[in-house]
Amino acid sequence: MAAVATSSFRDRTSEFVSLSNTLRRIGGNTLPSPQSQPSNDPSSVTPDRSEFNKNASRIGLRIHQTSQKIDRLSNLTKRSSIFDDRSKENEELSALIKNDITSLNMAISDLQTLQNMEIVERNYSGDRVVHLTAVCDDLKSRLMNVTKQFQDVLTARTKNIKAHENRKQLFSTAISREHPLKKPPNSVTEPPPWSTSSDTSGGNLQSGSSGNGVPAGNQLRRRMATDMNPSSQFEVSMLQQVVPRQESISQGRAAALQNVESTISELGGIFTHLATMVAEQGELAIRIDDDMEESLSNVEGARSALLKYFNKMSSNRWLMIKMFLILILFLAVFIFFVL
């Protein structure tokens, strides 16, 4: 608990207790037995909170342990190579972590229900309610981080596995291709088939042909059947290549089909992506349209107002009449006042 406490939150209960003591001493000297109360209060307060606190601290500890396990798992995935296959450990560990995370999830939801029950039951003050909710949220966010970490580690592991598979394939085909090259060099160069005796030509043809390692499985069988005598090493090495090569055609077809299938699904995803983007942009176009209509109406209104103004300004007769009226009014007022 100490480790968890120091990691993300500080335990300031002792400070709180001392502060409450000093406040009580300052505020109420009339309170009887101020010494016993502070000693009682923490003990009466802590049993109420200790249930919740205990659970919360336990959960925090488990989250911490799970994150440590995830770190170990990521280290394992980084370290394991083709020749040092620790996939079993990886899988066990990842299964373990998954179980931990699900149990933690359940525990946190339990804690939350407990908190809600306690709030309803005992009428806690606002601060306490805030504190409880804060603790719950903190635990939940930490669990989310831990799950995200776990997901990242899993994706890294799948990528690693894929890379390993590719390299294995490369190596296996390279091995079967290298082997023929390591054979004695005179078997590689083939004498022309129109050499003197058909037997020697057939024999040379065979050794030459098998010296170059393309579907060599059939060749091996043929050789055993026709009873040539290659070296035993040669046979053994050819035997090792027989099994992968014999099914290479059907495997190749299956691989190509899978490729095609994955490409098609990718294409489907791209199309949906495209559709979403175009739909978004359609909304943008609608917005633009609305804006343009609004500005059009504004400009038209302004134009009509200006036109009215201009008309008023430009019609002289009306203005002249108005001016005369004002003058006559002034004269009338003037004469009225003088008189």
Added chain:
Amino acid sequence: MVKITALVVLKCNPDGSDPIILANASDLSSFGFFQRPSVKEFIVFFGRTVAKRTPPGQRQSIQHEEYKVHSYNRNGLCALGYMDDHYPVRSAFSLLNQVLDEYQKNFGDSWKTVQADNAQQWPYLSEALTKFQDPAEADKLLRIQRELDETKIILHKTIDSVLARGEKLDSLVEKSSDLSAASQMFYKQAKKTNQCCTIL
């Protein structure tokens, strides 16, 4: 570039004697004029030897200098293809399969009774030779894969242009909102200048 040099159909005898050539088509344009007859001879003899050594129901590929010879023996009827190294093996064998099917469709079982080399040309074979220079023709999977890749490239370009369109639309939205604000100000201003002189 991938290339087929020759296609040969032979009849293989189960008793191990020399196979009999039933059809032959070759594209010798890459060889000099004086080398062509010798290359033809080579093809014939090579074909006979390889076919003799291919047991029925077996597929086989042999490497010779820079050429690969693929042979497929099906119930005594053997098809050979002389291709260069880059021609994918799978499409080579599917091509040989097709050739054999065509032959059986055209000639039925008459080939079983042939005893001497057939000197006639089979036009389908020479057509096939030119048509299948491109391995995608022979192998449907390859062609589908190639077309899908092209489609994917086109789609990527489409998405890029749609993104650019989105950017332009964004700028248009901004400009139009600015325009509407300005026109609103214009309207208010015009109304204000009209307000004060209505009395006069």
